[in-house]
Each structure stands twice: as structure tokens, then as C-alpha cells.
Amino acid sequence: MSTYQTMQNKNDKTILRFALLVLFTSMLSGCTLTRVSDSTHAKEVDELNVIGLSLEGARQRTTEKGFVCSEYGNVNTVVTEQGEHRWLQTECSKKSAELFCPQMRFVVLNVDPNTNRVVDVGNYVNQHTCF
Structure with a gap:
């Protein structure tokens, strides 16, 4: 093996190590790329x-935007500025793309059971958050 080939193999290994390090680091810090703020989620x-x-129409529209809706709901007392209400609540959720410590975003559909x-x-x- 020539000196050039030996140098080339060392360079290839260094590049591979660097690429793996960058990939691992981006997986940890990639959270900033796919996470959204509370205000952005509220706007969405x-x-x-x-x-x-x-309820079915709302579930369908929410699902079209990438959320996964629960098949079941719970009748809960909900307090708003207008007072107390007995509403059926159904949650829909969306997970960010990180494999490690994903952010979960939720939509709560409040439905008048009548x-x-x-x-x-x-x-x-x-x-x-994991750390």
C-alpha cells in the first residue's frame, strides 16, 4: 500500500467520524428545527x-393537519369566562420529528353534548424535556 493510499484511508476515517459526530449532535440539537412555541401552536x-x-368534522380537519385524535372523549366541567359548562372533551395530539425527547402538541375539542x-x-x- 502506498503512502498516498494510507493517507487517503486515514482521511476517509476522519471524515466518517466527523460526519457521525455532526449527525449525532444534530439529533440532540435538532429540537429547535421541529419544535414550535406556545404562541405558534395557538395560532395553528x-x-x-x-x-x-x-365532532367528526372537527376530528377530520384536525387529522388533515397532522394530529391524531382520540376515539373517545370525556364529559368534564369546563370553566370559561361565561361560567361552568358540561362539555365532551376530545384530545388530538401531534408529535415533533425528534426521535429523542419529542415535543407533543395538543388540541382539545370542547363539544356541546346536546x-x-x-x-x-x-x-x-x-x-x-429530558435534561
Whole structure:
């Protein structure tokens, strides 16, 4: 093996190590690329425009935007500025693309059980921070 080939093999190994290091580092810090802020998520939820839709219509629209909706809901007492309400609540969630410590974003569909229409929408973000 010539000196040139030996140098070439060492350079290839160095480049491979560097590429693996960059890949591993980007997996850890890639969170900033696919995570969203609370305000951005709230805007995304507002843009769904599901108030007034039937529960099935709201689930369909939310699913089209990448959320996964629960098949079941719970009747809960919800307190708003207008007072207390007994609404059926169904959660839909979306996970960010990180494999390690993903962020979870949630949409809460509040449905009037008498009309089966969405009357209010809530949202929250669970950061799943690991460190």
C-alpha cells in the first residue's frame, strides 16, 4: 500500500467520524428545527377553524393537519369566562420529528353534548424535556 493510499484511508476515517459526530449532535440539537412555541401552536390551532363543526368534522380537519385524535372523549366541567359548562372533551395530539425527547402538541375539542358541535377549542404543549 502506498503512502498516498494510507493517507487517503486515514482521511476517509476522519471524515466518517466527523460526519457521525455532526449527525449525532444534530439529533440532540435538532429540537429547535421541529419544535414550535406556545404562541405558534395557538395560532395553528386557531387556523383549524373547527368551532361550529360537528365532532367528526372537527376530528377530520384536525387529522388533515397532522394530529391524531382520540376515539373517545370525556364529559368534564369546563370553566370559561361565561361560567361552568358540561362539555365532551376530545384530545388530538401531534408529535415533533425528534426521535429523542419529542415535543407533543395538543388540541382539545370542547363539544356541546346536546348539539354534537364544537363550541370551544383549547391547546397546550408538552415539551418532554429530558435534561
